[in-house]
Amino acid sequence: MNVHEYQAKQILSRYGLPIPRGEVATTPEQAREVAERFGVPVVVKAQVLVGGRGKAGGVKLAPTPAAAEERARDILGMQIKGIPVRKVLVAEASSIARELYLSAVVDRASKAVVLMASAAGGVDVEEVARTSPEKIVRATVDACLGLADFQARELAFGLGVAPGRVREFVRIASGLYSALVQCDASLAEINPLAVAADGSLRCLDAKMVLDDNALFRHPDLEAMRDVEEEDPFEARARAEGLSYVKLDGNIGCVVNGAGLAMATLDVVKLRGGAPANFLDIGGGARAERVSAALRIVLADPAVRAVLFNIFGGITRCDEVARGIVEALGGVRAALPIVVRLVGTNEEEGRRILGRAGLVAVASMDDAARAVVGAASAGERPEVRR
Ligand code: GDP
Ligand code: MN
DSSP: OBOOHHHHHHHHHTTTOOOOOEEEESSHHHHHHHHHHHOSOEEEEEOOSSSOTTTTTOEEEESSHHHHHHHHHHHHTOEETTEEOOOEEEEEOOOOSEEEEEEEEEETTTTEEEEEEESSOSTTHHHHHHHOGGGEEEEEEBTTTBOOHHHHHHHHHHHTOOGGGHHHHHHHHHHHHHHHHHTTEEEEEEEEEEEOTTSOEEEOOEEEEEOGGGGGGOHHHHTTOOGGGSOHHHHHHHHTTOEEEEOSSSEEEEESSHHHHHHHHHHHHHTTOOBSEEEEOOTTOOHHHHHHHHHHHHHOTTOSEEEEEEEESSSOHHHHHHHHHHHHTTSOOSSOEEEEEEETTHHHHHHHHHHTTOOEESOHHHHHHHHHHHHHHSOOOOOOO
16 A cells, blocks of 8 residues: 655654654645745645656646745645646755655565665656666665664765764664564665755655555554545555455456466456456355446456366355355346356356356467457447446
């Protein structure tokens, strides 16, 4: 789960990081009022869950309260990467001498938390990572020992932090590391970590990605979820208890088991198709869950054909077949549905499908070929929701 900048800043300030004072506004008048209270200049910042807001015109300085109102009016009327801006953060503006980059990330390659830092922070840091990776310094953290002060100092030296400010930097790096670990985040990023004219350090932008699988032990963080900005299909699937991830293609996939679901996406791609989603109905799914899954997939306007890949162990093929028939509600499917069905109660499952005019395929590869063919065959007909 991604949280907004203002939320990431709320979290990080609990770990002692230096965050400029700020408040969220949803109207231009509110933005003006905040600027009057804080004193100017302020910076008005779009709160949307995508990066590159600065380059899109979503971050603006305002020298007066009236200007804050104006900037907020502009930004609240914008869309950034297709997402309408519904809130702005109005924060005390800082003077910037230098922009650093600092992040803590769960790095799969080194199976550890890695701190990354660069003297070339700011809006072009992705470009820096691509073209001059040597400008990024790293520290790999031992999970048992935690971030050692000497490691944080090494990062500070690598960034050219002034000697008198190293201690301050170490505190920030340690706080960031603790925030990542204690909040079960996969990323905690400060960009820019600004060096002011007097040399002091400030976190002007923050980003955090929280591990969905650990949210159950952080109800306060879970409450930060912005339902307005979520993918509607993912939100619906979560409510049904299904693991669903929206993808770019046009073949809806419904599979039992995460591993089989991954393999199914691979086989669809191998046969020239493009999956519209990852969807794991889980082990032992009953008919209701299966039909909920199919309804979600059919509601996606990008979907041209649906592939069921069921390897019945604990999951019973007859339950899956019943779920499919139930979702279709006794009418013929408006989209081609290819069902690969093998394992427990396969015969019964095939009979149920047969009565609804659907045929089950035995091999995963045959099913993938069939669904790719069907998806490329034609336009999507009208589908009931
Ligand atoms: P992003 O583009 O989504 O990463 O948004 P940021 O919050 O990082 O803002 C983009 C850029 O705006 C930063 O790199 C800074 O150069 C600038 N900026 C942000 N806050 C301030 C501020 O308080 N004062 C000044 N002078 N510039 C700021
Ligand atoms: Mn930024």
